[in-house]
Amino acid sequence: MKHNYIHIGVCLWAVSLSVCAQDIHEHSACLDDSISPMKEAILSEVTVQGIAGIQRLKDAASPFMVVSPKQLHNALGTNLVDAVGHLPGLSQISTGTGISKPVIRGLGYNRVVVVDQGIRQEGQQWGDEHGLEVDEEGVHSVEVLKGPASLMYGSDAIAGVMILHPEHPLEVGTMQVKVGSQYQSNNGLYDYHVGFAGNVKGFVWNWHFLDKAAHCYKNDADGYVPGSFFKERDVQGMFGLNKGWGHSWLRFSRVNFTPGITEGELVGGDFNGKSYGITSPYQKVFHYKAVSDNAWYFGDGTLKAIVGYQQNYRREFEEEEEAELAMRLHTVNYDIKYLHTLPHDWKIATGIGGMWQRNVNQGEEYLIPDHHLFDIGFFATAEWEWEKWHFSGGARFDNRHLNTSSLIEEDELRFEALNKNFTGVTGSLGAVWNVTDKLNLRLNAARGFRAPTVSELSSNGVHEGSIQYELGNEDLKAEKSTQLDLGLDYTSHYVSLQASLFCNWIDDYIFLARLPFETDGYRTYQYRQGDARLMGGEVSLDVHPFNPLHIQNAFSYVRGMQLHQPDEAKNLPMMPAPKWTCDVRYEFPDFAKGHCRRTFLAFGSELNFRQNKFYAVDDTETATPSYALFNLSAGMDLHVFGHNCIELTLSCQNLFDKVYQPHLSRLKYVDTNSALGRQGISAMGRNFCIKVNVPIDIHLK
Numbered sequence: 001m002k003h004n005y006i007h008i009g010v011c012l013w014a015v016s017l018s019v020c021a022q023d024i025h026e027h028s029a030c031l032d033d034s035i036s037p038m039k040e041a042i043l044s045e046v047t048v049q050g051i052a053g054i055q056r057l058k059d060a061a062s063p064f065m066v067v068s069p070k071q072l073h074n075a076l077g078t079n080l081v082d083a084v085g086h087l088p089g090l091s092q093i094s095t096g097t098g099i100s101k102p103v104i105r106g107l108g109y110n111r112v113v114v115v116d117q118g119i120r121q122e123g124q125q126w127g128d129e130h131g132l133e134v135d136e137e138g139v140h141s142v143e144v145l146k147g148p149a150s151l152m153y154g155s156d157a158i159a160g161v162m163i164l165h166p167e168h169p170l171e172v173g174t175m176q177v178k179v180g181s182q183y184q185s186n187n188g189l190y191d192y193h194v195g196f197a198g199n200v201k202g203f204v205w206n207w208h209f210l211d212k213a214a215h216c217y218k219n220d221a222d223g224y225v226p227g228s229f230f231k232e233r234d235v236q237g238m239f240g241l242n243k244g245w246g247h248s249w250l251r252f253s254r255v256n257f258t259p260g261i262t263e264g265e266l267v268g269g270d271f272n273g274k275s276y277g278i279t280s281p282y283q284k285v286f287h288y289k290a291v292s293d294n295a296w297y298f299g300d301g302t303l304k305a306i307v308g309y310q311q312n313y314r315r316e317f318e319e320e321e322e323a324e325l326a327m328r329l330h331t332v333n334y335d336i337k338y339l340h341t342l343p344h345d346w347k348i349a350t351g352i353g354g355m356w357q358r359n360v361n362q363g364e365e366y367l368i369p370d371h372h373l374f375d376i377g378f379f380a381t382a383e384w385e386w387e388k389w390h391f392s393g394g395a396r397f398d399n400r401h402l403n404t405s406s407l408i409e410e411d412e413l414r415f416e417a418l419n420k421n422f423t424g425v426t427g428s429l430g431a432v433w434n435v436t437d438k439l440n441l442r443l444n445a446a447r448g449f450r451a452p453t454v455s456e457l458s459s460n461g462v463h464e465g466s467i468q469y470e471l472g473n474e475d476l477k478a479e480k481s482t483q484l485d486l487g488l489d490y491t492s493h494y495v496s497l498q499a500s501l502f503c504n505w506i507d508d509y510i511f512l513a514r515l516p517f518e519t520d521g522y523r524t525y526q527y528r529q530g531d532a533r534l535m536g537g538e539v540s541l542d543v544h545p546f547n548p549l550h551i552q553n554a555f556s557y558v559r560g561m562q563l564h565q566p567d568e569a570k571n572l573p574m575m576p577a578p579k580w581t582c583d584v585r586y587e588f589p590d591f592a593k594g595h596c597r598r599t600f601l602a603f604g605s606e607l608n609f610r611q612n613k614f615y616a617v618d619d620t621e622t623a624t625p626s627y628a629l630f631n632l633s634a635g636m637d638l639h640v641f642g643h644n645c646i647e648l649t650l651s652c653q654n655l656f657d658k659v660y661q662p663h664l665s666r667l668k669y670v671d672t673n674s675a676l677g678r679q680g681i682s683a684m685g686r687n688f689c690i691k692v693n694v695p696i697d698i699h700l701k
């Protein structure tokens with residue numbers, strides 16, 4: 001009890017402070033401050049990766065969201081997706097605190113492309129318990145494109161794209177050392193990281209090291225949850241040249257991630273939930289990445305070439321020392337494009353991109369076969385400004401070839417050899433009308449394409465992540481998406497309103513359907529197809545009555561339906577509940593002779609409404625009651641020795657220790673013998689967090 005009072009005392013002290021991570025060397029002025037719709041000048045300067053190169057956010061026809069470095073630093077969560085998953089239109093499929101997958105407007109898994117260090121992240125993302133093996137300390141800012149983005153990224157971007165931007169090189173003649181740490185009370189999460197970056201006469205470098213670990217988390221209903229621990233140790237670096245002709249950078253990273261596997265089973269009395277040791281079952285994942293990022297300037301044009309190699313080595317351990325399931329995935333990504341600015345406010349881009357993959361099974365158990373995959377896509381895009389109008393559009397052709405190997409076990413055919421070829425023609429056409437300096441209207445139509453994954457075509461085995469036996473369907477066709485987006489944003493000195501509506505029709509939508517028998521004692525499911533429709537939108541209202549006070553509200557809703565289905569099967573599975581968030585933030589003026597800067601206090605709430613539109617076939621899903629979460633955060637920048645500062649953050653997540661189960665949590669459906677007599681495991685309870693970052697700037701003569 002004494003320790004609890006100490007934690008509460010720390011939290012109350014935290015209320016007197018605020019949070020704000022400073023970044024002195026931004027590649028865009030818009031990211032130097034928190035992206036706040038109340039600030040007209042900031043909105044007019046925010047840039048995103050448009051279809052024909054960098055463009056202003058206010059001129060983007062597709063719905064974009066930008067998470068600045070400060071917002072990312074201030075966000076609450078135990079992993080990267082958890083930190084940004086509370087934004088309007090975003091949610092997450094979670095497995096405890098260690099594994100989260102992004103969901104954009106109700107679509108996740110292989111329907112969302114994650115771009116890290118310039119290439120798409122590939123790491124068996126089709127699996128329920130397969131998270132993002134990304135070094136979050138190496139992520140400087142985030143862009144989220146909501147809606148089909150196959151035009152820019154090819155197959156799988158049918159729901160949207162999450163772009164993780166690394167830190168841009170420093171200015172010439174500067175170096176910076178960064179050290180930092182954080183601690184979270186609920187699961188004992190700790191990390192420490194150290195980095196060193198610089199720019200000497202155009203020779204640039206940036207590297208860092210991260211060590212992170214957490215024991216099992218707890219809540220009032222389940223106590224400490226066995227298997228919810230994780231460990232992580234990462235190294236990431238970059239070096240290269242910045243010259244007048246362009247740049248040439250080499251990026252590399254190594255992520256060593258060891259998450260536990262939560263199965264919901266009771267454990268003996270000797271279970272120590274606060275131990276940082278590794279207990280079975282668990283995963284061991286190594287993800288290696290090397291990326292060559294190059295750009296050459298030719299007058300009004302730029303040639304960009306990115307080539308990357310990544311390897312994902314994933315193993316699952318039960319009781320034995322040898323891995324029962326082991327998969328090694330090799331991926332080569334390539335993206336070559338030419339950007340050109342023409343007279344009369346035209347910008348065009350054309351290029352080629354794709355990837356090559358090879359997956360090899362090296363364990364005793366199998367879920368998917370060995371396979372080879374090759375993607376290639378050709379695209380051309382254009383942007384044009386005319387008076388108060390901004391038009392954008394383009395077209396793309398993609399081809400994916402998939403070749404799987406056969407496997408015979410005990411004289412029975414486990415996997416049949418497949419040779420599949422999928423093609424797709426995609427495109428988009430949009431317009432933005434700058435009605436006034438404060439009001440913009442947007443309309444965009446996009447066509448998306450997603451080829452079936454090897455798991456959807458050929459899986460044959462027990463999927464431990466979902467505790468079921470899965471069968472593929474070799475007759476699956478590619479998904480085709482058509483989406484319409486309508487939006488507006490109004491920005492004044494005191495009020496900002498952003499609203500967007502969408503309707504997404506997906507032909508040949510792929511989903512899992514239960515079969516009327518069991519295999520090896522597991523419920524058996526097989527992939528099938530049907531037509532689907534998703535509708536919804538987001539509304540954000542930000543009120544800024546006077547300079548230090550910000551009141552931000554956001555509401556998001558999505559309704560996913562399978563067409564031509566009976567009532568129990570008409571709802572798409574894994575659809576997020578409607579969500580409303582409210583954040584009140586007060587920014588204090590600088591004090592203590594200017595040593596204490598960017599001080600603020602923030603109180604936030606998140607209301608997740610009841611989700612009663614669920615996939616009810618064979619009790620695959622159940623309704624989820626509504627619940628509300630409340631958070632506190634506070635912090636400041638302490639400036640010493642000129643521009644150097646200590647960035648201090650204190651926060652409390654789930655302030656009132658609410659017991660709840662998110663609708664998209666995988667742990668909601670695990671079998672458990674809880675004393676409460678209910679199925680599933682609840683999410684993390686109250687959690688206090690403290691973060692400290694110390695950047696040390698060095699200016700060379």
